[in-house]
Amino acid sequence: MIIGGAEDKLRKRRVLKEFVAAAGGPEARIAVLPTASSLGDEIVEVYDALFRAEGAAEVVAVRPENRDEAHDADLVEELGKATGVFMTGGNQLKLSAIICGTPVGDAILAAHQRGAVVGGTSAGASIQSSHMIAMGVGGSTPKQRMTQMAAGLGLLQGVIIDQHFEQRNRYGRLLMLVAQSPQLLGIGVDEDTAAVVTEDVLSVIGRGAVTILDPSRITTNAFDAGRAAPLLASGVVLHVLPSGTRFDLTTRTLLTPDPRVDPLEAKELAEAGRDLSQMARDIAAADASPGALRRRLRRKRRPPEDVEYGEYAEHDRQDGADA
Amino acid sequence: MIIGGAEDKLRKRRVLKEFVAAAGGPEARIAVLPTASSLGDEIVEVYDALFRAEGAAEVVAVRPENRDEAHDADLVEELGKATGVFMTGGNQLKLSAIICGTPVGDAILAAHQRGAVVGGTSAGASIQSSHMIAMGVGGSTPKQRMTQMAAGLGLLQGVIIDQHFEQRNRYGRLLMLVAQSPQLLGIGVDEDTAAVVTEDVLSVIGRGAVTILDPSRITTNAFDAGRAAPLLASGVVLHVLPSGTRFDLTTRTLLTPDPRVDPLEAKELAEAGRDLSQMARDIAAADASPGALRRRLRRKRRPPEDVEYGEYAEHDRQDGADA
Structure with a gap:
């Protein structure tokens, strides 16, 4: 679960609720990794309180602060028992420098492998991909050297993940990275929004959107554009x-989205469908002179056409009153 | 000529220089339309000084401040004599409300038709398209009702133009508009950058980039997404x-870009090509045992392979020294 940062902690907690549910709800045993954060134990206390409030059975802190500590057998054991692993925000280069290629890092990969949910927000989101964005500047237009890449934890292969995507205007830097590495898929996640990846399907929950940059067919000059020059990136498919x-x-x-139809609307649509079928039969039976149709429509309480246009008309009138 | 706003006025003036050249250079007779601006005559004085400094023969102000004045025969006559028309920044809705569908508006279209260059910056850029963006908020993620549309002057059909594109983070609002009107091509122009359209070819000049959003194959929910909700916009092609x-x-x-090769580089490439041809002939003549090739390479001052790898190696060493 890839969270774009600044997930709602005080109101609906849509994203964190989903994380606890995915970790097993009342059976959830969540390991919190605050290594990316420069904050003290308060950050653990916050997530401890949040996850317990959402019904998790147990929350433990796993906080290696250097590569030595990332070899600690106790921390590895905690991760071995977790049904969910949550990595906080902060500095993803600090996080990757401490855990990648250590027993703690391997234990997170193993937990993911055996079906535990691994989630993270901001820095904890970016580290999940095989290729990790590291530092950089905002801006819509991709420019040479506007950001850098490091190796990530690799839960998700062949992608690169950016976060705070809308709020920090990060189109440019993600475009620069996929222009230089067109075998990667760029994934930008807005704040209070999560990309939930199960098998090879990405589902979106939360307040914002997930932006996908697919550079498979890109034409670019990323291999020889000058330092800080805007890059050519033509033919990127955007979702x-x-x-x-x-x-x-x-x-x-x-x-294709799962069909979700309002039951009341479904009833009306079925009724309108029946009316239209009847009208088609009437026409086929030649009982369909203009006069006959008019009389037929007058008899009906709400003919289907009027329902539809009526709604639009009302909508337009409301807009007019607003302006 | 569609300028994204904030074009450089003090240093290289790349974009304005190009405008004067397109208007005829020393023969240029430029009409400045400052109607979008809420500034006083100073804005005309600035462009007057700039265009004259770049060698224009004459600069006149055409400033209708209401639709009545946009029927003024004198202003129409000025536009009739212009080889270039320049519309300043400001409020494009004010500009369109005053000139569109008036003799002044028609005179600009006529000037364009007879081959005069029509340019504008910021508001003066947006008004050029058939469909004009009007007001709105920044942000990367497209959301319902984040901006509005009005009718533009129509120099360019089937497009919608946004400006200050990178600097004001306007991906979202341009995506919203093309999601709602997928027959339009979205064009976002960065500051101090211009999209120059000649026939049906758009060329880019200036410091930033021009972003094109092609929604021909979009899948969207723009017709029924809730107020202020993020929109689905899948399959937009980005350039x-x-x-x-x-x-x-x-x-x-x-x-395909016009080939522009450094003459020195061209000479080196030709020389390397000749060396490779000679080597191919040697190999074909069986004078190519490993020992013979090694001797042959030693005799050469700069064998082509070494030129190439040597450059990369030097580049890498410089990078290393920087870090």
């Missing part, structure tokens, strides 16, 4: 995915 | 075009 949408990471296409 | 690139607006594809 902006709000909450409720699902995306196939293998075929790189939007998946 | 980021830096200075020197050209784009075909009809086929919506990047045009």
Whole structure:
């Protein structure tokens, strides 16, 4: 679960609620990794309180602060028992420098492998991909050297993840990275929003959107553009995915949404459908002179056409009153 | 000529220089339309000084401040004599509300038709398209109702133009508009950057980039997403075009750049090519045992392989020294 940072902690907690549920709800045993953060134990206390409030059975801190501590057998054991692993925000280069390639890092990969949910916010989101964005500046236009890349934890192969995507205007830096590495798929996650990856399907939950940059067919000058020059990036396919949408990471296409129809609306639609079928039968039976149709429509309480246009008309009138 | 705002006025003046040249250089007779601006005559004085400094023969102000004045025959006559028309920044809705559908507006279209260059910056850029962006908020993620549309002057059909694109983080609002009107091509122009459209080819000049959003194959929920909700916009093709690139607006594809090769580099490449041809002939003549090749390479002052790898190695060493 890849969270774009600044997930809501005080109101609906949509994203964190989902994390606890995925970790097993009342059976959840969550290990919190605050290594990216420069904050003290308060950050652990916050997530401890949040996860318990959402019904988790147990929350433990796993906080290596250097590579030696990331070899600690006790920490590895804690991760071995976890049904969920949560990595906080902070500095992803600090996090990767301390845990990648250590027993703690391996234990997170193993937990993911055996089906535990691994989630993270901000820095804890970026580290999940095989290739990790590290530092950089904001701006919409991709420019040479506007950001850098390091190796990530590798829970998700072949992608690069950016976060605070809308709020910090990060189109440019993610475009620069995929222009230089067009075998990667760029994933930008807005704040208080999560990309939940199960098998090879990415689902979106939360307040914002997940932006996908697919550079498979890119034409670029990224290999020889000058320092800090705007880059050519032509033919990138862009997908902006709000909450409720699902995306196939293998075929790189939007998946058809599960049909979710309001039951009342479904009833009205069925009724309108029956009316239209009757009218079609009437026409086929030649009982369909203009006069007959008019009389037929007058008899009906709410003919289907009027329902539809009526709604639009009302909507327009409200808009007019607003302006 | 569509300028993204904040074009350099004090140093290289790359964009304004190009405008004066396109208007005829020493024969240029430029009409400045400052109607979008809320500034006083100072804005005219600035462009007057700039265009004259770049060698324009004459600069006149055409400033209708209401629709009545936009029927003034004298202003129409000035536009009739212009070889270039320049619309300043400000409020594009004020500009369109005053000139569109008036003799002054028609005179600008006529000037364009007869081959005069029509340019504008910021508000003066947006008004040029058939469909004009009007007001709105920044942000990367497209959201319902984040901006509005009005009718533009229509020099360029089938597009919608946004400006200050990178600097004000306007991906979201331009995506919203093309999601709602997928027959339009979205064009976002960075500051101190211009999209120069000749026939149906768009060329980029200046410091930033021009971003093209092609929604021809979009999947979107823009017709029923809730107020202020993030929009689904899947399958938009994105082109980021830096200075020197050209784009075909009809086929919506990047045009192959004009080959521009450094003469010194061309000479070295030709020499290396001759060496390789000689080597190929040697090999074909069976004069190519490993020992013979080694001797042959030793005799050469700078064998082509070493030139190439040598450059890369030097580059890497410099990078290393920087870090």
